[in-house]
Amino acid sequence: MRRWIIAGVVALVVVSGVLALTWTRRAPAQTAQPPAPRTVAVVKTDLTDVREFKATLGFGAPQEVTGRRPGTLTWLPAPGATVDRGAAMYKVDNRPVWLFFGETPLWRKLDKVGIKGPDVKIVKDNLAALGYKLGGAADELTQATIDAVKRWQKAEKVEESGVLDPGDVVVLSGKVRVESVAAKLSGSGEGPLMSVTATGKAVDASIDARQAEVFTKDLKVTVVLPNGTETAGTVRSVSTEAKSEKNGNGEETAVIAVDIGLDGEVGEFDSGPVRIRLTSTARTGVLAVPVTALLALREGGYAVQTKEGGLLAVKTGLFAGGLVEISGGVSEGMQVVTTS
Secondary structure (H helix, E strand, C coil): CHHHHHHHHHHHHHHHHHHHHHHHHHCCCCCCCCCCCCEEECEEEEEEEEEEEEEEEECCCCEEEEEEEEEEEEECCCCCCEECCCCEEEEECCEEEEEEECCCCCCCCECCCCCECHHHHHHHHHHHHCCCCCCCCCCECCHHHHHHHHHHHHHCCCCCCCCECHHHEEEECCCEEEEEECCCCCCEEEEEEEEEEECCCEEEEEEECCCHHHCCCCCEEEEECCCCCEEEEEEEEEEEEEEEEECCCCCEEEEEEEEEEECCCCCCCCCEEEEEEEEEEEEEEEEEEEHHHCEECCCCCEEEEECCCCEEEEEEEEEECCEEEEECCCCCCCEEECCC
């Protein structure tokens, strides 16, 4: 009886295996079909390369003022004060050191008729601007000039010597704002005293040297203020000296200083982070595809893949807004493969 049961079980297993093998052999083979490539049309459009850079709102780059008159400091201006032509920058032994406008500092004592030079011209230009009449050549110290110096000294309530020493005036390019004061009262009147800036608000930017070529003097830019509002600005200067500065990753990067004047209002802001936006390049009526349609060729350059599968070498132009300008055998409306 047991042998009969075992034989029946074996027979059942064999029959089941045969049936399973038969079904497996008869089941139709199924293979996955690759998805059709995604394509996009070549379009004719206008491309504009708009760039943004981080910057800082303030009063422009500070300039150090160095005292050259021996003696004791008896008065210093407060940070934030403004100093105009003919006003005292500071006092040494209670005698003012005045601000004159110009580009050439005094380097010698002006005390004799007949002395000529740009320093004489600085003195005569400033005395004329302050309302004193002078005679003779623009860069020559005349008796009339010495007399004018005496009248000015009398008005300033100092000794009427008619003589100016190099330490009597500070020559700067214009009206200034005191940024900070390093010197202390009772300290020496010689050496670094304070830092000054222009009186108008400005924007300073440290631009990666690899991108600084887009900035040129008198370039118009948009300044995005801390609250998101925008105002106009103009590039006043671009430094020709690269300096090393650490980027966000702590890596040393060569940067160029760019000074930007403000053409519009900035409201209540005196300082803070801002962004500089500018249009560096604009191209109109060009053929373009998404950057993801470009294929890098082994031999160099780029190509696009047509809908039919062929490769077409192209020349690239401006990259902007995720698109790239292409030329070379392509036409508007042509379908090319893209990866996204």
